[in-house]
Amino acid sequence: MSRVAIVGGGWAGIAAAVALADAGHDITVFEMAPQLGGRARSVAGEPPYDNGQHILIGAYRDSLALMARLGVDASRVLKRLPxxxxxxxxxxxxxxxxxxxxxxxxxxxxxxxxxxxxxxxxxxxxxxxxxxxxxxxxxxxxxxxxxxxxxxxxxxxxxxxxxxxxxxxxxxxxxxxxxxxxxxxxxxxxxxxDLLLPRRALSELLAGPATVWLGERLRLATRVQRIEPGWRVDGEAFDAVVLACTSVEAARLTAELAPAWSATAGALGFEPIITVYLSSPGSALASPMLALREGPDAPAQFVFDHGALGGAPGRFAFVVSGAAAWVERGGCAEAVLAQARREIDWATPPVIDKVLTEKRATFACTPGLQRATGRIAPGLWAAGDYIAGPYPATLEGAVRAGLAAAQGVGADAGAGTGAKGAASGSPTNTP
Ligand SMILES: Cc1cc2nc3c(=O)[nH]c(=O)nc-3n(C[C@H](O)[C@H](O)[C@H](O)COP(=O)(O)OP(=O)(O)OC[C@H]3O[C@@H](n4cnc5c(N)ncnc54)[C@H](O)[C@@H]3O)c2cc1C
Structure with a gap:
């Protein structure tokens, strides 16, 4: 058994933590926010809002298996539609x-x-x-x-x-x-x-159950400042570390340890997502999710009816993906409201309820993109939706990267190249 630190408690960090604990390692999860979940979490409201509307698909095999491992009944928390x-x-x-x-x-x-x-x-x-x-x-x-x-x-x-x-x-x-x-x-x-649409608050899908499951092994509101070879996390000794924080934080923490890896992780560009929640008591969409035609004055590409999904009746989430131009231009919520009034029949006039702008929602998935690898050095691994892999920035990409990092830590431990290997040699700089 080795002591493993997981830095970051989004879906990647949770996946790594569960896999490592199941493999018999002694884990500690450091999460700088007061709750787990990272970008895929709920935010305050009654009932809570999602930090941006999320959808899963049937092909998210590893995410669904992770939810099941934590005792989450997917058919209760997700609505499956062809x-x-x-x-x-x-x-x-x-x-x-x-x-x-x-x-x-x-x-x-x-x-x-x-x-x-x-x-x-x-x-x-x-x-x-x-x-x-x-x-x-x-x-x-x-x-x-x-x-x-x-x-x-x-x-x-x-x-x-x-x-x-x-x-x-x-x-x-x-x-x-x-x-x-x-x-x-x-x-x-x-x-x-199949589309799997959350019928419960986003944190109920994974972050909440993971918080209970991790118990004492979780340190919330703890931002890791420094990693030193050997490995030490803010001075505390571990045999291995999984950096499951954002690419920006992973690049900061590895700037001296592995400059080439850090440069690749730090070079990613980002795309924002704006979620505009409208409220219209008594209204319902023809379907829980509708596509919308985007245009110069029509920012949203999709709208979700939370009442139809079992959440707040009369709450509608309009999603503006690839929203860089709207962040720069401003006025997105008002434009969404006008688009909604033009395109949908409402029982009562919709009003803007809440606007959530995630400026770094995902990395910009452009042609020829260079993505950092999961392995940084013996005993030092990275996990996150930005790690090289077949998927764009998604929950499934994050979970798969977390599982791969856990496997890498296990392989290092088996080969005796964890903390001891890193201490005797210098960390690799090449991804
Ligand atoms: C608005 C929005 C809508 C989305 N919609 C979808 C969707 O429909 N379907 C889909 O599959 N994906 C969607 N995504 C993408 C999905 O949310 C992400 O791919 C996924 O949540 C990334 O998980 P992660 O664990 O890699 O990173 P994160 O969720 O960013 O987790 C990183 C964690 O590390 C913590 N951290 C950072 N630095 C430190 C530090 N120094 N010390 C300790 N902790 C630290 C952070 O607080 C955070 O909790 C969406 C994202 C957004 C923002």
């Missing part, structure tokens, strides 16, 4: 149940809002992606990849999916990562494309 992208007054694309490939083909063919040429154009493009193993040149943007697709398909499917999954607008988004998301969501096992 993938559908309805717009106000339009049924949009709907995937019927069944084998993913057949469901996708049937769903596209049945999309009455698109002309036949658009439906066939999408199926031919998807067939090409499938034939090429969902791989493409690393320098391509999503807009490049989809340049030949019919305009309606780009507008109603590619652009909203891209900004929802990668939080980066299609002209600047990494096509390789987009294809990998499509592959896992649309073309892996049955149910992988």
């Amino acid at each position: 993938l559908a992208l309805p717009y106000p007054g339009e049924p949009g694309l709907r995937l019927p149940p069944g084998s993913p490939l057949i469901a996708f083909t049937r769903g596209v063919l049945a999309h009455r809002g698109w002309p036949w040429s658009a439906r066939l154009g999408l199926l031919m493009a998807a067939g090409g992606w499938l034939a090429r193993g969902f791989r493409c040149d690393a320098s391509l943007s999503v807009a490049d990849l989809c340049a030949g697709l019919p305009a309606a398909v780009k507008r109603d499917l590619v652009e909203p999916l891209c900004v929802a999954a990668l939080n980066t607008p299609a002209p600047q988004a990494n096509a390789q990562v987009f294809l990998r998301v499509l592959k896992d969501a649309l073309f892996s096992g049955p149910g992988s494309a």
Whole structure:
């Protein structure tokens, strides 16, 4: 058994902590905030608000397994719906149940809002992606990849999916990562494309149960200031450390220990997400989630009906992903309100309830992006949604990075290259 420090208690840190504890290590989790959950947490309100609307999909295998490990019944906290992208007054694309490939083909063919040429154009493009193993040149943007697709398909499917999954607008988004998301969501096992919408406050999905599970092993409101080789966390000795904090903090903590790794982690750009909560007592959407058409005066790409999801009745979360331009321009909430009034029928006039702006919601997932690796040095690992991997910044990417770091710590311990290895040699600088 070794003593392992986990710095950061978001979904990556929780995943690493649980895996390490299950493997018999003596863990301590340091979290600078007064609660666990990181970006995926609830914030004060009655009932609580989510720190930004989150959705999971059926392909989030490791996140769902982690929730189950902590005793969370996914069917109680998440509403599972077959993938559908309805717009106000339009049924949009709907995937019927069944084998993913057949469901996708049937769903596209049945999309009455698109002309036949658009439906066939999408199926031919998807067939090409499938034939090429969902791989493409690393320098391509999503807009490049989809340049030949019919305009309606780009507008109603590619652009909203891209900004929802990668939080980066299609002209600047990494096509390789987009294809990998499509592959896992649309073309892996049955149910992988299903939408899993939180029916409870976000912290109930993982952070709350993890807080109880960790108990005394958790140190909240404790910001780690310094890591020294050997390993020492603010002077306290550990055999290994998992940096599960944000990329910015991981870069700061490793600036002297591993400058090359630190530079890669510190070089990431970010994209904001703005969540505008509107209140309209007595109103309900036609579906718990609707896609919206983004435009110069229409910031939101999606809206969620929290009443329909089992949360606060009359509360609606409008999501503005890839929101850099709106952060700079200002006036996003008022523009969302005007968009909502134009596009949706309300029982009572909606009003702005709460606005949450996460300026560093996710890293900007651009073509040719360099991402830091999980291994920093023997006994020093990093975990987080920004770590190199097939996924964009998502809950599942964070959980997988946490599990990989836990495995790495275990392998180091087995090979005798934890604290002792690091103490006898210098930490590696190359990722
Ligand atoms: C508004 C919004 C909407 C999103 N929507 C979705 C979605 O629909 N689906 C999806 O899959 N993903 C979504 N995401 C992304 C998802 O929230 C993140 O990918 C995920 O939460 C990242 O987890 P993490 O553990 O890597 O990092 P974080 O959640 O950032 O956790 C890092 C933790 O480290 C702590 N910390 C930092 N420095 C220190 C230090 N020095 N000492 C101690 N603790 C420290 C922080 O306080 C934080 O708790 C969304 C994100 C936002 C912001």
